[in-house]
Amino acid sequence: MQLVVARIGRAHGIKGEVTVEVRTDEPELRLAPGAVLATDPPSTGPLTIATGRVHSGRLLLRFEGVADRTAAEALRNTLLIADIDPEELPEGEDEYYDHQLMDLDVVTEDGTEVGRITEISHLPSQDLFIVERPDGTEVLIPFVEQIVTEIDLEEQKAVIAPPPGLIDDRAEIDSSRDSDSAKDES
Structure with a gap:
């Protein structure tokens, strides 16, 4: 089974690094150096991750064969797709793919x-x-x-267990004005 694990953003620097929008709860597993990922569009891949690091809260990746900013920018908006076993489960008890x-x-x-x-x-x-x-x-x-x-x-x-108004139009609205006006009428 194939799952989208990230989307490539803009180029970072001049040595072929790109920012990525992570779409997996397990980036350390799916986006590790050496990982080979399919791509969408398919013509840009497969891509093999050469290095990865976090810079200012963003994950930066560099791929084998992508050596400069121009090549990195050409990958922008490419989806990275990992092959996973459909029987594989996330590590956490209340986590789901x-x-x-x-x-x-x-x-x-x-x-x-x-x-x-x-x-x-x-x-x-x-x-x-x-x-x-x-x-x-x-x-x-x-x-x-x-x-x-x-x-x-x-x-x-x-x-x-939906709160009122989430799946129907019967929201219960508590207003202090309603209770105040009811007191004034008494």
């Missing part, structure tokens, strides 16, 4: 069907499930333990 979560049925704790996970968006603050409802609309579910209470890979479902 995207491919394990894709197409899971999403249900509420009382068993109400919400939809199916069609995409996972990795944002800086948290991950989001993009869930397609039976009527074709989409709902965004934050992948946090207060909302996603259970992932059951055997049953192929994700159980959620």
Whole structure:
């Protein structure tokens, strides 16, 4: 199975290094020197990582055969793809690879069907499930333990406890004005 593990950003310096947007929880494993990665577009790869280092909070990689800034800049926006065993599991107990979560049925704790996970968006603050409802609309579910209470890979479902308004239009809004005006009317 192939997974996107990074996207190449701009060139850094003049010796062929590039910044990368990491898309894996295991960069030390997937983006280590010696790793051979497929690419999208396929014509730019495969690429073998020669060196890697962190500079000012960003991962910098240099690839074999990429010796200058011009060659590095030509790789910009290329996706780096790693081959992994589909049976391989992440190290953490409550961690999942995207491919394990894709197409899971999403249900509420009382068993109400919400939809199916069609995409996972990795944002800086948290991950989001993009869930397609039976009527074709989409709902965004934050992948946090207060909302996603259970992932059951055997049953192929994700159980959620959504706060009011997350999956329906019936948000409960507490307003101090409402309670104050009710007191004034008395």
